[in-house]
Amino acid sequence: MRKFVSVSGIVSALVIMGSTSAFAQSQTSWQDHQGMISTRIIAASSDVANAFPAVIDTPDESQTLLAWEATLAEGWKTYWRSPGEAGLPVRVFHNGAELDILYPFPERFELFGLETFGYSKQVAIPFRIPVKTGKVELKADFMVCKDICVPFEASYQLTLGEGDVGTIVTDTRVRNSLKTVPNRFGQAPDGIAITSVRYAGMPGHQNLVVEASADTPLSQADLLAELDETTQFHSPKTRLLADGRSIRFVLPVMSTQKGLNLAGKKVRLTLSDGRGNAIDRFFELPSQ
Helix, strand or coil, X not given: CCCCCCHHHHHHHHHHHHCCCCCCCCECCCEEECCCEEEEEEEECHHHHHCCHHHHCXXXXXXXXXXXXXXXXXXXXXXXXEEECCCCECEEEECCEEXXXXXXXXXXXXXXXXXXXXXXXXEXXXXXXXXXXXXXXXXXXXXXXXXXXXXXXXXXXXXXXXCCCCCHHHHHXXXXXXXXXXXXXXXXXXXXXXXXXXXXXCCCCCEEEEEEECCCCCCCCEEEEECCCCEEECCCEEEEECCCXXXXXXXXXXXXXXXXXCXXXXXXXXXXXXXXXXXXXXXXXXXX
């Protein structure tokens, strides 16, 4: 005996099976901000997070990996977590809480004679949220500068479904971005390492002195230093040592704290070998 199944029954079954993921999104629509910058949120599959343990540390299956993506008009810049002498950093919020976002190694810019750090043309900045399914609401604060500086706030809504929400395109974009995020955990690539951190000079007139090494030449290396919101480090003077695989950086200190003394302070150093590898480390300076 033949058994017949109605077309309506098949359609109903497909709707039920697809209802969980039918409206899942791998990306939001682009938002244009006065023609200066366009932004959106993109999602990545869990295997992307698992591929970068030195950046993300311990991948958490209860979290979703996303990225804030921006395309900037010609000449406009947006900013790294420590923007330098001008600008404001990109920040992302979920349910009112600021997220730990993974900034790619930035470019250096000069703005109105001031030194700044950030991104031009296009950037994707990854982050994780403790949500796997359902509607997600996010907010981002960011500033763009060219001849003027303009702050923006943007809101985004993304619906996550069961399973991975990334696509080939969004996975590739987030993966490429994570490749440019400095190594924060574990063994650094190509032997890149900070071997010595100290200061020289009297309080209020000090330099930060950092030495580093790698398995490859460091002629294109760069170093960024962070202390607090009142202190900036100028572009380093560099000197290659030995066979060019060791280098010394001397960074002049500028602070609104009168007579600032670096003794015992904790500094954050982000070192790039100029070949696509970078590390992000904290160091406590000698107390004397």
